[in-house]
Amino acid sequence: MKNLLKFSFAIFLLLVCAVSEARIYIPIDQPSDHKFPIAICNLKGGGDMSKEIPNIIRNDLTLSGYFNVLPWGAYENQAEKEGITAESIRFSYWTSIEAQALVKGSIDSEGGKYVVTLRLFDPYIPEMLVGKQYTFTKKEMREVAHRFSDEIMEALTGIRGVFNTKITYTAVTRKGGKDIFVMDMDGENARRVTNLKSISLSSSWSPDGSQLAFTSYTRGSPDIYVIGADGKGLKQIVGGGGSKLTPSWAPDASRIAFSSSAAGEADIYTVSPGGGKTARITSSKGIDIAPTWSPDGGAVIFASDRTGGLHLYRASAGGGETHRLTFVGYQNDMPNWSPMGDKVVFAGRDMGAFDIFIMNPDGSNIQRLTLGAGNNEHPTWSPDGRFIVFSSTREGEAAVYLMRADGSNQTKISKGNGMLPEWGPRVK
Numbered sequence: 001m002k003n004l005l006k007f008s009f010a011i012f013l014l015l016v017c018a019v020s021e022a023r024i025y026i027p028i029d030q031p032s033d034h035k036f037p038i039a040i041c042n043l044k045g046g047g048d049m050s051k052e053i054p055n056i057i058r059n060d061l062t063l064s065g066y067f068n069v070l071p072w073g074a075y076e077n078q079a080e081k082e083g084i085t086a087e088s089i090r091f092s093y094w095t096s097i098e099a100q101a102l103v104k105g106s107i108d109s110e111g112g113k114y115v116v117t118l119r120l121f122d123p124y125i126p127e128m129l130v131g132k133q134y135t136f137t138k139k140e141m142r143e144v145a146h147r148f149s150d151e152i153m154e155a156l157t158g159i160r161g162v163f164n165t166k167i168t169y170t171a172v173t174r175k176g177g178k179d180i181f182v183m184d185m186d187g188e189n190a191r192r193v194t195n196l197k198s199i200s201l202s203s204s205w206s207p208d209g210s211q212l213a214f215t216s217y218t219r220g221s222p223d224i225y226v227i228g229a230d231g232k233g234l235k236q237i238v239g240g241g242g243s244k245l246t247p248s249w250a251p252d253a254s255r256i257a258f259s260s261s262a263a264g265e266a267d268i269y270t271v272s273p274g275g276g277k278t279a280r281i282t283s284s285k286g287i288d289i290a291p292t293w294s295p296d297g298g299a300v301i302f303a304s305d306r307t308g309g310l311h312l313y314r315a316s317a318g319g320g321e322t323h324r325l326t327f328v329g330y331q332n333d334m335p336n337w338s339p340m341g342d343k344v345v346f347a348g349r350d351m352g353a354f355d356i357f358i359m360n361p362d363g364s365n366i367q368r369l370t371l372g373a374g375n376n377e378h379p380t381w382s383p384d385g386r387f388i389v390f391s392s393t394r395e396g397e398a399a400v401y402l403m404r405a406d407g408s409n410q411t412k413i414s415k416g417n418g419m420l421p422e423w424g425p426r427v428k
Helices: 003-021 049-064 076-083 091-096 138-157
Strands: 036-040 067-069 101-109 115-122 126-138 168-172 180-183 200-205 211-216 225-230 237-240 246-251 256-260 267-271 288-293 299-304 311-316 322-324 330-336 344-351 353-359 376-383 387-392 400-405 419-423
Touching: 036 049, 049 067, 049 101, 049 115, 049 138, 076 168, 091 387, 101 138, 115 138, 168 200, 180 200, 180 267, 200 419, 211 246, 211 256, 225 246, 237 256, 246 288, 246 299, 256 288, 299 330, 311 330, 322 353, 330 353, 344 376, 387 419
Parallel strands: 036 067, 036 101, 200 246, 288 330, 330 376, 376 419
Antiparallel strands: 101 115, 115 126, 168 180, 168 419, 200 211, 211 225, 225 237, 246 256, 256 267, 288 299, 299 311, 311 322, 330 344, 344 353, 376 387, 387 400
16 A cells, blocks of 8 residues: 555656646746746744845845745745645735745754755645755865756756856956956855966866866976866966967867967957867958857858958868858957857947847857946856856956846946956756
8 A cells, every 4th residue: 555655646646747847937038027926935944044045046036037035024924834844834925925936944953964855835726846965075065056056947947957057257356367267156265277477368168168278488488288177287288489368178179279370460360278279260361369269169260350350150170161140239248159059149349339149150140148338358158158257347446247148237246346257068
């Protein structure tokens, strides 16, 4: 009888999961003024983490621009009366305050580690959409919170979140140099990757998130280097004459594209991540710079002043004929191809300052995302194509900002100065 009950319950859970996965609560193209109301309760159990973990989740969902996170104080008394199981929750209360989703959980310590149970409910059905339990150390607390934020995004939008990803960027150090840094997607846990007492900039992630390619002047001229994301294993992969700038890692990890003036005027080349012989993609008068790869690795888009002003062009990754993509503005630069393949974001100048624009990969349907807020530069996509990270001088010194792909919810995330950001991949 017990086995039969267990089997029946397992079938029930499978059916619930199937129904939950079939429903999309938040369409990806939902207008930014239609935010999804969600209540996130403090955890049952003592200690600071009972508040810290929910606060991280609240900040994640607010940062995404998809949620209206209801204030804890508005429902604190009710939440403290309830448990975290469906049987102990008064769902009619949560629907009365129009919470369309509810997060509950508990935390306990066990053998020097912590055990947290987190659950996402739909109060209107009512049913549990997601239930997870994590065992972790205090150092791993933020990762656990971000992981559950990712689960919430997947349950409600159908696409897993990117809260547990990293962003690399360049920052000016106290002694006036520039180094490569990495931070969490929400701007926390910033750490220095390079410490070369020089100028290091324009870092680009390897597809598996384990390495960074970047330009550094540490030996005098700007050359291309690769280093582990943990700051270990520094290696110069392109040296010699001329300037080597703006490295960009291919989606299959086999090549790194970059701009080099070794043969005179700057052109686009590729090189193996281990170094060695370079291959030339472009060969023309003028400066070619800032390559970005198509998701399939078959093409690159880059900036060039071959026709006067700086505009965007497209070429096969194997070289050959190029096609001009932009014809408006006088300085279009720093393109980045969406991982979905459907859009290209770039920085453009047509009224004095740089602003962020998106367009189709053929140059059509250009749309402005920023306006009248300092210089906005070096945009790159999140791994899910829903967000864009960029640098802006709107508050004075350059800092790193994040926004939705439609330009809404522009939010500063770096805790200090920052420029030339690039969003890292999802890492399992």
